[in-house]
Amino acid sequence: MEKDDPVTGHICKTCDEVDTQCTICHNSDPRDNPKLCEHCQGWDDLTHITFCAGDVLPDVDPSVFEPPEFTQNSSPYPASGDLSQLSFRAFKTLEQARNCLICRIIVSGLRQCDSTREPTSVALWRLWPENWHSPEPSKRQHKDVDCSWTGKCLLTFCVVYPGDGEDSKPAMKPCLVELILSYSSWGHGLENVQFWDRRFLDPENIKFWLSHCQKHHGQMCDKTMFSTKLPSGFRVIDVVDECVMEPRGEIDDYVALSYEWRAATSDPRRDLMLSRKNWTALATSGALTQGRLPEVIYDAMQFCRDLGQRYLWVDRMCIFQDEDDEDGSRQVQIEGMDAIYWLATVTVVASADGVGVGLPGVSSRPRPFSVSNAGWGLSMDGPHCIGYQKPLVSDAINPSSWNTRGWTFQERWISRRHIFFGRCHTYLSCFYCIECETSLRRQDIIKAREANGEFGAFFARGVRIAKGSEEQARWDPLGQYLEAVNEYTGRSLGQASDVLNAFIGVNKFLITKLQTRSLFGLPAKYLFRSLLWTRRGPPPANLQGHIPTGVPSWSWAAGLGPVEYGWWTQNFYTKVGNLVRFWYSDGQTVSEVVEATSWFDMFKDNVRDDLSHEFLMERFRTNLDLNGGTYAPASAMWHHCSHSPWESLRHHEVSEIAIDIAKRAPGCLVFNTTTAYLGLRMSVTASLSTGGIIFDIVDQDGNAIGNVMPEFRPGDHKLSTIHHPSSRYHIIVLGACNRGKDSGQDWEPEVVHESQEAYRVRNACGLYVMVVDRNGHFSSRLGIGVVAPVGWTRVKPVWETIFLV
Numbered sequence: 001m002e003k004d005d006p007v008t009g010h011i012c013k014t015c016d017e018v019d020t021q022c023t024i025c026h027n028s029d030p031r032d033n034p035k036l037c038e039h040c041q042g043w044d045d046l047t048h049i050t051f052c053a054g055d056v057l058p059d060v061d062p063s064v065f066e067p068p069e070f071t072q073n074s075s076p077y078p079a080s081g082d083l084s085q086l087s088f089r090a091f092k093t094l095e096q097a098r099n100c101l102i103c104r105i106i107v108s109g110l111r112q113c114d115s116t117r118e119p120t121s122v123a124l125w126r127l128w129p130e131n132w133h134s135p136e137p138s139k140r141q142h143k144d145v146d147c148s149w150t151g152k153c154l155l156t157f158c159v160v161y162p163g164d165g166e167d168s169k170p171a172m173k174p175c176l177v178e179l180i181l182s183y184s185s186w187g188h189g190l191e192n193v194q195f196w197d198r199r200f201l202d203p204e205n206i207k208f209w210l211s212h213c214q215k216h217h218g219q220m221c222d223k224t225m226f227s228t229k230l231p232s233g234f235r236v237i238d239v240v241d242e243c244v245m246e247p248r249g250e251i252d253d254y255v256a257l258s259y260e261w262r263a264a265t266s267d268p269r270r271d272l273m274l275s276r277k278n279w280t281a282l283a284t285s286g287a288l289t290q291g292r293l294p295e296v297i298y299d300a301m302q303f304c305r306d307l308g309q310r311y312l313w314v315d316r317m318c319i320f321q322d323e324d325d326e327d328g329s330r331q332v333q334i335e336g337m338d339a340i341y342w343l344a345t346v347t348v349v350a351s352a353d354g355v356g357v358g359l360p361g362v363s364s365r366p367r368p369f370s371v372s373n374a375g376w377g378l379s380m381d382g383p384h385c386i387g388y389q390k391p392l393v394s395d396a397i398n399p400s401s402w403n404t405r406g407w408t409f410q411e412r413w414i415s416r417r418h419i420f421f422g423r424c425h426t427y428l429s430c431f432y433c434i435e436c437e438t439s440l441r442r443q444d445i446i447k448a449r450e451a452n453g454e455f456g457a458f459f460a461r462g463v464r465i466a467k468g469s470e471e472q473a474r475w476d477p478l479g480q481y482l483e484a485v486n487e488y489t490g491r492s493l494g495q496a497s498d499v500l501n502a503f504i505g506v507n508k509f510l511i512t513k514l515q516t517r518s519l520f521g522l523p524a525k526y527l528f529r530s531l532l533w534t535r536r537g538p539p540p541a542n543l544q545g546h547i548p549t550g551v552p553s554w555s556w557a558a559g560l561g562p563v564e565y566g567w568w569t570q571n572f573y574t575k576v577g578n579l580v581r582f583w584y585s586d587g588q589t590v591s592e593v594v595e596a597t598s599w600f601d602m603f604k605d606n607v608r609d610d611l612s613h614e615f616l617m618e619r620f621r622t623n624l625d626l627n628g629g630t631y632a633p634a635s636a637m638w639h640h641c642s643h644s645p646w647e648s649l650r651h652h653e654v655s656e657i658a659i660d661i662a663k664r665a666p667g668c669l670v671f672n673t674t675t676a677y678l679g680l681r682m683s684v685t686a687s688l689s690t691g692g693i694i695f696d697i698v699d700q701d702g703n704a705i706g707n708v709m710p711e712f713r714p715g716d717h718k719l720s721t722i723h724h725p726s727s728r729y730h731i732i733v734l735g736a737c738n739r740g741k742d743s744g745q746d747w748e749p750e751v752v753h754e755s756q757e758a759y760r761v762r763n764a765c766g767l768y769v770m771v772v773d774r775n776g777h778f779s780s781r782l783g784i785g786v787v788a789p790v791g792w793t794r795v796k797p798v799w800e801t802i803f804l805v
Contacts, residue, residue, distance in 0.1 A: 033190055037100035039089060040124070046153075046187030049127050050385040058085040060125060062378035065156045065174045067395075083158050083172055086123035091159075094122055101193040106157060109177045109195070112369045120170065121160045127181075128154040128378055128388040150182040152196050154376055154388045175371040199366035201426050201437050203306040206419065210307075210346060213417060213430050220431045221416050223343055226512065230343060231336030233329050235274075235318040236311040239301040242288040244274060244317055254311035256344035257300045258411035258418075260402050261316065262494070265294035266355045273316040282317070296350045299359035303348060306363055313340060338414055338505035347415035351402040352423040359421040361437075367424060374424030390436040393420065393427045406493040410505035413484070478526045481510050482565040485521075485533070490562040492540035496547050499557045519584060520555035520667060524593050527669075528578050528735050530565075532768060532784055534711040537562040552667040552805050553780040561712060577736040579648045579767070580671040583659075587666030590659045641789040642797055643674040643733050643767065651799055658801045661777050668778070669804040673733045674797035680719070680727050680771070683707060695719065697731060697769070697787055705791025708771055708783045718773055719782050730779065732802055734768045737786070767792055770804075778805045 033044045043049060049057070064083060097103040102124070110119060130152045154176055161171045178196040183189055213221050235246045236254055265271060272292045274282060281287055290298050297314055304312050319333045333340075341347055352360055360367045375391030397420050402408055412418065420427040426437040484506055493502060500521055511518045516525035523530055531554055539560035547558060556563040582593040638644050651672040654662075662670045679702070683694040693713075696704040713720040719729075766786040772779035779802055 035101050035190060037097040037103055040100055040102040043102055043127065044188065044190045046127060046129065046183060050129060057126065060086065062380055065176055065373055065378060067373045067375055083174065086125060086158055088121040088123040088160065090121055091119040101190060105177065105179065105193050105195070109371050110159065113371050117161055119159045120162055123158045125156045125158065126385055128156065128385060130387060147185045148183065149186055150180065153179050153181050155179055176373045177371055200363055201361040205437060207307055209428055217430060217432045223416065226342060226509065228339040228342060230339050231332050233332060236313050237288065237301065237317055238310060239304045239312055240310055241285040243285050244282045251311060253345050254313055255304050255309050256341055256347045256415065257297065257312060257314045258347050258408055259296050259350035260405055263355045263401070264296050270294050273321045274318065275322050276320055295356045295358035299362045299365050300348050302364040303359060303362045309345070313344065334501050335504055337410060338508045341411055341414040341505065342416065344415060346417040346419055347411060349402065349418050349420045351397050351400045351420045353401045357423065360423055361421060361426050390438055391425050393429065393434050396422045396425060397427060404491055406488065406491040406498065406502040409488045409491055410502065414505050414509065478529060481514065481523055481530065484510065485556060485563055486565060489556060493560065494544060496543055496545040496560055499547060499560060520551055521557045522555060525596050527582055527593050527595055529576060531734060533563045533565055534709050534784060535559060535561050536564045537712050550667055554669060554804050577645060579643060579645065579733055579735045580673045581652045583654050583662070583670040585662040585666060585668040585670065587663060590662045590670060637765065637789055640793060642793045654801060662803055665778060665803065665805050667805065670801065672799060672801050675730055675732045675800045676795045676797040677728055678731050678795060680708065680722055680729055682722060695722065697785055699791065699795045705795065706769065706785055706787030708785035711783055729782065730772050730774050731769050732772055734770055737766050737768060765789055772804070778803045780805055
């Protein structure tokens with residue numbers, strides 16, 4: 001059938017055959033592919049495009065086409081590459097080439113994304129195939145062998161839009177479309193081009209991944225690793241009957257949802273939550289209809305049905321949200337968060353930024369089509385194209401708004417498995433793997449397991465740092481706690497009163513692993529070292545409410561804002577020693593805090609539960625005396641120090657009078673230590689965006705003997721008001737440290753000269769001190785510092801009983 005070209009009037013028999021007179025096909029050579037216009041003929045050879053030299057295709061930096069979080073550049077003209085060297089064509093020529101496979105797909109993609117703006121010109125750059133491998137020449141030589149190839153590719157191109165005003169410059173936009181290309185022979189002879197349909201994820205792949213993890217990841221992802229039970233009054237959503245219900249017996253197969261409360265919905269008609277008033281109504285079959293539920297909850301229910309999971313746990317629908325918690329049932333559920341997320345078969349995470357975006361990719365919510373890079377990495381080796389790389393969870397999930405919230409920290413940290421829903425991709429995570437669903441194939445999982453045994457190499461190892469391995473836990477049991485606090489406190493909370501509640505789940509796991517109890521968020525077994533925190537930034541904006549009453553000043557939970565346990569507590573070569581024995585008051589009784597005894601010496605077992613404090617002190621003294629020579633200065637220093645390890649043993653017990661005083665203040669720490677009333681002098685401004693200040697600790701003659709660590713202090717903080725060099729504060733000793741050399745050599749103490757004490761102490765022995773504010777019997781924390789033992793002895797400190805509240 002003849003076709004008339006509406007533009008020129010020329011006629012050809014069919015646009016699927018070569019006709020040199022047809023201006024629709026623009027084909028001039030009978031040997032050319034009739035399905036491509038003259039401008040796109042080169043795209044008929046995939047190997048030529050991907051492996052050609054840089055002088056054939058323009059040498060453009062691929063980062064120009066990567067997402068903003070990769071290039072960290074939001075300019076319409078990316079600085080990382082010159083797009084002007086591309087060969088631009090008028091957009092109208094692409095529209096006229098209606099039977100060209102490449103032109104047609106680009107026009108269709110741009111029209112789907114934005115039908116209101118008309119581009120002026122377009123330039124093609126490269127095709128990026130998936131896991132591209134060079135074809136085997138031997139197979140290409142045999143005509144009888146079927147060498148057809150169909151694969152997923154990314155097509156990068158650049159679009160120019162006219163400026164908004166008369167004087168404005170045209171806007172250049174790097175674009176990318178996801179395609180499926182079919183070739184007749186090993187990347188030659190393009191037969192078909194279609195969009196790679198990624199609107200929905202494949203639930204069968206997700207179910208296979210869950211089953212594989214449960215069967216083959218063993219104890220690593222097994223819920224029996226930690227013995228815990230669901231809290232009483234535990235409720236779930238029955239996604240089949242569409243109602244809230246309380247299981248009569250044990251439930252061991254349910255899905256948990258993690259999301260941002262504030263982003264759940266913007267529709268007040270969907271702002272449904274559980275209360276004591278509507279509990280009976282919501283327990284009725286069919287009560288949870290789509291129009292009443294926030295988008296994210298409805299999508300989660302649909303996803304559970306797609307997976308064949310019947311029960312879903314969501315905090316706002318399964319915990320009473322009444323302001324009053326008279327019977328304490330809400331607090332019981334909050335304190336059981338560790339069990340709820342740990343025992344869940346999988347936790348579904350709504351990590352796509354935006355209000356009411358739900359779970360893109362679920363059957364109830366298709367992903368939107370876009371010509372922007374959805375997180376793909378474009379890999380090149382010099383001028384040669386290697387292919388595209390799957391999006392990484394660290395690039396997509398870590399920068400998300402969901403990952404900045406305080407409550408979601410424990411939901412990510414505790415859960416054994418996650419399914420992260422971003423705007424364009426879904427990611428799967430367990431203790432063994434982190435994988436993107438676009439590269440998740442059942443056959444690949446099976447092949448990897450058969451080839452590599454139970455733990456195949458197909459999955460990249462993704463054990464989360466916060467939990468760490470069992471080997472790391474034995475080597476550094478405290479490090480996991482320090483890292484968790486560092487990350488958690490850097491997140492934002494809506495209510496200041498949740499500062500400890502949002503950390504309960506993680507804390508329960510940590511204190512179980514550390515075999516201890518928690519004192520306002522600090523592990524009792526490692527109390528001395530966990531007291532050495534500093535505040536590194538202001539509290540989050542738009543914070544409501546107040547810190548719970550009774551949280552003592554020595555806990556990081558006494559304020560909000562990022563906390564840091566610095567290198568002086570985490571560095572392997574920084575060894576510490578307990579110099580005081582803490583006693584803790586709960587308001588009724590005062591009991592000794594049993595810590596893991598620790599003291600630095602020449603042995604590797606410097607943290608042992610089975611070695612007494614007295615034994616370690618004696619061994620430390622013996623080692624110093626026997627070695628002499630190199631260690632003679634340190635031996636003399638400690639023997640003459642007013643707060644030596646052996647002197648501290650004589651002040652272990654606290655008096656009955658002190659115990660009676662401590663009972664008046666629940667949360668009080670009682671201990672005997674040396675104290676001095678010394679001056680603080682502003683030293684230098686630290687290189688901190690928070691404006692932290694370093695204060696020198698000075699003796700009666702104005703000589704610096706140490707310093708206070710830089711720390712963020714609000715305007716009403718007492719140390720922020722220091723303007724006079726004669727300002728004096730109470731300084732108390734907590735413990736000792738030896739800052740070893742980073743080379744990993746054994747301890748080599750240095751002679752501390754009086755004129756250099758404040759500065760040499762960083763590389764030698766020191767005393768950890770706390771600056772406190774006195775009010776009668778009781779003291780409160782103001783800051784943490786380090787002083788030189790020689791200087792501390794010179795100021796003639798006295799032994800006192802401290803009541804730290």
